[in-house]
Amino acid sequence: xxxxxxxxxxxxxxxxxxxxxxxxxxxxxxxxxxxxxxxxxxxxxxxxxxxxxxxxxxxxxxxxxxxxxxxxxxxxxxxxxxxxxxxxxxxxxxxxxxxxxxxxxxxxxxxxxxxxxxxxxxxxxxxxxxxxxxxxxxxxxxxxxxxxxxxxxxxxxxxxxxxxxxxxxxxxxxxxxxxxxxxxxxxxxxxxxxxxxxxxxxxxxxxxxxxxxxxxxxxxxxxxxxxxxxxxxxxxxxxxxxxxxxxxxxxxxxxxxxxxxxxxxxxxxxxxxxxxxxxxxxxxxxxxxxxxxxxxxxxxxxxxxxxxxxxxxxxxxxxxxxxxxxxxxxxxxxxxxxxxxxxxxxxxxxxxxxxxxxxxx
Amino acid sequence: xxxxxxxxxxxxxxxxxxxxxxxxxxxxxxxxxxxxxxxxxxxxxxxxxxxxxxxxxxxxxxxxxxxxxxxxxxxxxxxxxxxxxxxxxxxxxxxxxxxxxxxxxxxxxxxxxxxxxxxxxxxxxxxxxxxxxxxxxxxxxxxxxxxxxxxxxxxxxxxxxxxxxxxxxxxxxxxxxxxxxxxxxxxxxxxxxxxxxxxxxxxxxxxxxxxxxxxxxxxxxxxxxxxxxxxxxxxxxxxxxxxxxxxxxxxxxxxxxxxxxxxxxxxxxxxxxxxxxxxxxxxxxxxxxxxxxxxxxxxxxxxxxxxxxxxxxxxxxxxxxxxxxxxxxxxxxxxxxxxxxxxxxxxxxxxxxxxxxxxxxxxxxxxxxxxxxxxxxxxxxxxxxxxxxxxxxxxxxxxxxxxxxxxxxxxxxxxxxxxxxxxxxxxxxxxxxxxxxxxxxxxxxxxxxxxx
Numbered sequence: 001x002x003x004x005x006x007x008x009x010x011x012x013x014x015x016x017x018x019x020x021x022x023x024x025x026x027x028x029x030x031x032x033x034x035x036x037x038x039x040x041x042x043x044x045x046x047x048x049x050x051x052x053x054x055x056x057x058x059x060x061x062x063x064x065x066x067x068x069x070x071x072x073x074x075x076x077x078x079x080x081x082x083x084x085x086x087x088x089x090x091x092x093x094x095x096x097x098x099x100x101x102x103x104x105x106x107x108x109x110x111x112x113x114x115x116x117x118x119x120x121x122x123x124x125x126x127x128x129x130x131x132x133x134x135x136x137x138x139x140x141x142x143x144x145x146x147x148x149x150x151x152x153x154x155x156x157x158x159x160x161x162x163x164x165x166x167x168x169x170x171x172x173x174x175x176x177x178x179x180x181x182x183x184x185x186x187x188x189x190x191x192x193x194x195x196x197x198x199x200x201x202x203x204x205x206x207x208x209x210x211x212x213x214x215x216x217x218x219x220x221x222x223x224x225x226x227x228x229x230x231x232x233x234x235x236x237x238x239x240x241x242x243x244x245x246x247x248x249x250x251x252x253x254x255x256x257x258x259x260x261x262x263x264x265x266x267x268x269x270x271x272x273x274x275x276x277x278x279x280x281x282x283x284x285x286x287x288x289x290x291x292x293x294x295x296x297x298x299x300x301x302x303x304x305x306x307x308x309x310x311x312x313x314x315x316x317x318x319x320x321x322x323x324x325x326x327x328x329x330x331x332x333x334x335x336x337x338x339x340x341x342x343x344x345x346x347x348x349x350x351x352x353x354x355x356x357x358x359x360x361x
Numbered sequence: 362x363x364x365x366x367x368x369x370x371x372x373x374x375x376x377x378x379x380x381x382x383x384x385x386x387x388x389x390x391x392x393x394x395x396x397x398x399x400x401x402x403x404x405x406x407x408x409x410x411x412x413x414x415x416x417x418x419x420x421x422x423x424x425x426x427x428x429x430x431x432x433x434x435x436x437x438x439x440x441x442x443x444x445x446x447x448x449x450x451x452x453x454x455x456x457x458x459x460x461x462x463x464x465x466x467x468x469x470x471x472x473x474x475x476x477x478x479x480x481x482x483x484x485x486x487x488x489x490x491x492x493x494x495x496x497x498x499x500x501x502x503x504x505x506x507x508x509x510x511x512x513x514x515x516x517x518x519x520x521x522x523x524x525x526x527x528x529x530x531x532x533x534x535x536x537x538x539x540x541x542x543x544x545x546x547x548x549x550x551x552x553x554x555x556x557x558x559x560x561x562x563x564x565x566x567x568x569x570x571x572x573x574x575x576x577x578x579x580x581x582x583x584x585x586x587x588x589x590x591x592x593x594x595x596x597x598x599x600x601x602x603x604x605x606x607x608x609x610x611x612x613x614x615x616x617x618x619x620x621x622x623x624x625x626x627x628x629x630x631x632x633x634x635x636x637x638x639x640x641x642x643x644x645x646x647x648x649x650x651x652x653x654x655x656x657x658x659x660x661x662x663x664x665x666x667x668x669x670x671x672x673x674x675x676x677x678x679x680x681x682x683x684x685x686x687x688x689x690x691x692x693x694x695x696x697x698x699x700x701x702x703x704x705x706x707x708x709x710x711x712x713x714x715x716x717x718x719x720x721x722x723x724x725x726x727x728x729x730x731x732x733x734x735x736x737x738x739x740x741x742x743x744x745x746x747x748x749x750x751x752x753x754x755x756x757x758x759x760x761x762x763x764x765x766x767x768x769x770x771x772x773x774x775x776x777x778x779x780x781x782x783x784x785x786x787x788x789x790x791x792x793x794x795x796x797x798x799x800x801x802x803x804x805x806x807x808x809x810x811x812x813x
Contacts, residue, residue, distance in 0.1 A: 004702050006363040009450070010685075011457040011527070023464075070430075071478050077434055078474050082467050084441065088453065089460050096364055096449035103367040103446045107377075110439040117431045169703055175367040175446075328461035328529045332468070339468040342498060346479045349491050 003314055004166040006093040012323035013089070020090050020317075021304065027082035029300045033293070034076040039149055039193070040200025041069060042116075042142035044229060045123075049135040061222050062138070063127055064211060065204060069120045077113070090317045091159065091307075098158035101168050103175030106155055109148050116144040146193070153189040154179030160310040187244040194237045195296075201229025202277075202292060205285035227281050230288070234278050238271075252309045256302070263305045270298035362684065362692070364449045365703040366723050371734030373727070374447030379667070381443050383660045385436035387552070389507075390545060390659075392429040392473075394553030396503040398580065399425065399480070400496030407489055413569045419484055421560045426481045428556070430474065448728065450683035451674045458523070458532050459513050466509040472502040507545055515541045518670050519598060524677055540595035547591055548659075551584025551628075555655045558636055562645040571640045578637035581651075585629050600676060602762055603669040611763055614668045617661045624658040671729075671763035680765035682728045689768055696770040697721050709772045718780025721773055725765075732784070739784040750778045 013020070045062050052059030088095055099106050119141035127134050158164065158179070168177050179185065204226030211219040245253060256267045277291035369377050399422060406415035444452045456463070476499035483492050512533040516523070521535040557577035564570040596604060607618035631651055636643045674681045684692065692700045698707050698717060701724045709717040722730075722738070730736045742750060754774050758766040767774060 006449075006702060009453045009457050011454060014457060014460050014529070074430055074434065074474050074478065077438060078467075078471055081438065081441075081470070082464070085456070085460065085463055085467065088445070089456050092449070092453040092456065093363070096445055096453065099442075100365045100367050100446055100449060103369075107442055107446060110381075110435060110442050113438070114432065114435045117435060121427060121431065169365055170705070174365045174703075175369070325461055325529045328465075332461050332464045335465055335468045339472045339502075342472055343475050346475060346495055346498065349487060349495075350479050350483055 003163040004169075005162045005314060006097055008093050008320055012321040013317075014323065014325040015329060016322050016324065017090060017317040017320065020086050024083055024086035024090065025300050025304050027079065027086065028303075029297050031076065031079035031083055032296060032300065033199070034072050034079060036196040036199035036296075037072050037203045038069065038076045038196075038200075039142075039145045040196035040198065040229075040233075041065065041072065041203065042120075042138065042145050043197055044200055044204060044226075045069075046135065046138040046142045049138045053132055053135070057218060057221055060215070060218055061204075061225070062134075064215075064218075065207060065222075066120070066124050066127070066138075068207060070124065073117050073120060091311075091315070094159045094162055094311070094315065095155075097162070097165055098155050100174060101158065101165065101172075102151075102155060102177040102179060105151050105178055109151050112144040112147055116141045116148075119144070149192055149196070150189055151179070153185060153192060157185050157188060160307050162311070162314050184244075184247040187240065187247045190240045191237070191244045194233050194240050198230050198233025198237055199292065199296070201226045201231075201233055202281065202285055202289055205230065205281070206289060209285075223285065224282075227285060227288075230281050230285075231278060234274060234281075234292075237274070241271075248306075252306065255305070255309055260305075263302065266298050266305070267302050270295045270302065273298070362697070362701040362724055364683075366727050367446055368723065368727050368731065371731060373729070373731040373735045374443075375667075375729055376735045378440070378443040378447055379664060381436055381439045383656075383663050385433070385440055386663055387656050387659045388428055388433040389437060390549040391552045391556050392433045393500070393503045393507050393546070394549030394551070394580075394584070395425050395429065395556055396473075396477075396496075396500035397550065398553040398557055400493055400500060402576075403489075403493055403496060407493075413566055414573070417561070417564060417569060417573055421557065422481050422484070424556075424560050426477060430477055434474070448674060448683055451679055454675065454679065455513060455517075458516070458527070458529065461529065462509050462513060462533060466506050469502045469506040469509065473499055473506060476502060504546070504549075507549070508542060511542045511545055512538045517675050518603065518666070519600065520676055520678060536598040537595055540591055540598055544588060544591035544595055547584045547587035549584070551581045551588070552655060554578060554580030554582075554584065554632075555628075555652050558643075558648040558651060559645070562643060562648040574636045574640040574643045578632050578635075578640070581628065581632045582637065585625065585632075588625065599669065603676075606669045606671065606763055607665055611668065611671075614665055617668070618665045621658060621662040621665055624654050624661065628654045628658060668763070672758065672765040682725045682765055684725065684765060684768065689766065692768045693770070697724055697768060697773050709776045714772075714776040715779040715783050717773070718776040718778070721769060721777045722780060725768070738781065742781045743785050745781070747778060747782060750781050751775075754778065 045066055048058040048062040048065075052062050119137055123130070123134060123137050123141065130137060158168070158177075171177075205223045206226075208219045208222035208226060211222065245256065248256075255263050258264050273291045273295040277288040277295065280291065281288040367374060372380075399418060402421075403415065403418045405411070406418060476495050479487075480492065480495045480499055483495060487495065512535070515538040516532050516535045519535045519537040520532065523532040523535065554577045557580065558574065561570060561573040561577050564573060602610075607614045609615050628651060631647075631654065635647055635651070670676060670681075672680055674683065677686060679685050696708075698704050698709065698720065701707075701720075704720045704724065706717060706720070726738070730738050730741070732738055745753070751774065753760060754767045754777060757764050767777075769777065
């Protein structure tokens with residue numbers, strides 16, 4: 001039976017697919033970095049808050065590290081909007097169908113995100129008052145974020161299996177589909193989760209540098225503690241990644257194992273960079289971060305190539321008609337550069353010590 | 362027809378969008394107006410050398426961050442979620458027309474979020490001049506964000522020249538874009554005052570409280586003073602049917618339009634005689650009362666704005682059930698079930714036509730109607746005979762101007778009729794009986810008669 005796939009919108013694409021794909025992958029990388037810090041950070045902070053009931057260092061670590069989470073959530077969300085925009089433009093007929101089939105769990109993402117976001121502020125503002133209950137707040141926040149991660153995994157996995165759409169439609173009332181908990185999907189979820197914890201560990205090791213003047217002992221310990229999370233996470237990630245690779249259908253897996261030279265090379269370089277990141281992590285978290293950002297960027301490309309491979313029998317965006325809106329696109333690029341400049345200036349003013357001066361009346 | 366239809370029970374998809382959107386609008390306009398309120402009030406504090414006022418602005422900025430950055434941002438994402446689930450075809454269409462507009466808006470949003478954090482965390486880190494400048498950067502990017510989204514929203518109601526010559530510019534600079542932008546800006550200013558009243562009511566220092574309460578009230582009065590003029594301009598740009606719907610063509614819309622004016626006037630009257638004239642008697646309960654009235658105004662006004670777009674979701678281009686106007690003839694010829702992808706059967710089952718009718722309902726009606734909840738079909742056809750239903754379906758868009766035409770084949774119309782008849786199985790209408798006839802009827806046939 002032919003898969004049931006909605007027809008694309010009968011309006012030409014406002015940019016060629018290659019450009020949209022580049023923007024999709026680029027903005028996805030921007031999103032996935034704070035997203036990893038957020039989800040992995042919530043898990044690490046839940047652990048530290050729990051251990052902080054007996055260990056002062058963990059308590060202090062949780063208190064200090066939680067301060068950076070509000071902007072991290074904000075940027076995870078804001079940077080997430082752009083890839084969502086581009087994925088809908090290019091693969092809308094697939095993305096909307098999978099979203100509608102799992103409408104309830106998908107809509108719950110918004111509510112849970114709201115609760116998790118307020119959970120983070122609550123934790124920040126009321127940690128002293130909350131006392132031992134702070135653990136439960138952070139645990140709930142982490143669980144809600146994990147739910148969101150799981151639902152994204154489910155939706156974006158379903159989206160690239162359009163051959164399953166109609167069967168899901170017949171099996172479950174529209175909107176009630178919860179997802180597939182098969183080995184492949186679970187391996188994909190585990191791949192994201194472990195990566196998030198590892199990256200957040202590295203983020204913690206870097207963040208600890210900022211505490212060196214105020215609390216040198218804590219900073220040194222937190223740096224090592226964060227690096228441990230990173231190294232353990234990255235070590236496990238090699239196994240999980242391997243599991244995920246071997247859960248792929250053979251014809252797709254082979255693409256990344258020599259079948260497609262470019263795809264295989266990208267994956268190989270990503271892995272080598274991860275090994276490098278692991279090797280330098282104890283001595284230099286900053287160098288490790290540079291390497292791991294390289295890995296994440298390349299893995300985002302691999303992820304996109306995997307999507308293309310899955311969808312090849314059903315849909316290729318290159319067949320869509322294109323009528324470029326180049327003037328508006330140019331305006332977007334100019335504004336993006338200008339916006340980046342303004343952002344850079346504000347961050348410079350904020351972090352540059354020479355400009356730090358208290359307000360006075 | 363292109364996508365599976367999700368039917369949230371009782372609420373229906375439209376109300377799911379409505380609830381999220383109304384709450385978002387109430388906060389997102391504050392995000393713009395409040396963004397103007399903060400630097401202007403901060404500058405006022407510097408100029409008047411008023412340390413207490415500056416302290417108030419600082420505490421107001423915490424409230425601002427908690428409301429705007431969290432609820433505003435997440436509910437904005439929530440609208441994306443809801444429209445994609447309820448109206449994927451229309452969402453995809455808007456994306457193809459406006460993706461670079463949204464991309465531009467994303468840049469403004471990014472700067473806005475960053476500026477809000479730097480403003481909030483920068484009170485003790487930045488010098489006053491820089492801090493103030495960051496506040497202005499926040500406001501300008503927030504307003505530009507409104508400017509872009511407003512253009513897209515206005516397009517849905519007045520696509521203007523885009524219908525004949527599609528281009529981004531024709532779509533964005535559509536007839537109602539400017540008046541709608543002016544109106545939303547005015548609403549933002551007024552809402553800045555509404556929210557400021559809430560925080561002002563909690564100030565302990567009496568002198569400062571009186572000052573800030575009165576000051577916040579001025580923001581409400583200033584914002585609302587522009588709204589009548591902007592509304593007249595806005596209404597003048599609307600298509601004729603969109604003007605007729607709230608003027609009596611659809612009574613609920615007329616009532617809601619009236620409520621919009623009524624609630625707005627209450628906000629003005631309460632503000633003028635309350636916090637503006639008598640700030641001393643103002644308290645938190647009063648602040649919440651004005652906030653609830655403002656939320657009610659937002660709710661009914663946004664509802665009316667959505668309602669007057671009927672029977673379209675993109676005016677003269679796509680009906681509210683996501684059928685393109687250009688596709689009507691094709692679907693009429695092929696039939697709904699044959700054109701729809703997400704049905705169990707592509708032809709009417711002659712044995713059980715009501716089952717096919719249920720599928721037809723889901724495909725072409727469920728975007729606005731539910732079976733038992735909002736805009737209930739069971740209630741709408743209660744007491745209708747088969748002939749009446751058939752006649753209504755045949756002339757749907759003529760009898761009810763705010764509904765799209767029924768585009769099914771004859772067999773599909775009969776199937777839908779059969780399904781609609783199953784909603785109220787008990788006969789509810791009888792031949793009217795003349796009182797005189799009833800009096801002449803034998804004793805035993807009179808309703809309620811009992812034998813001695």
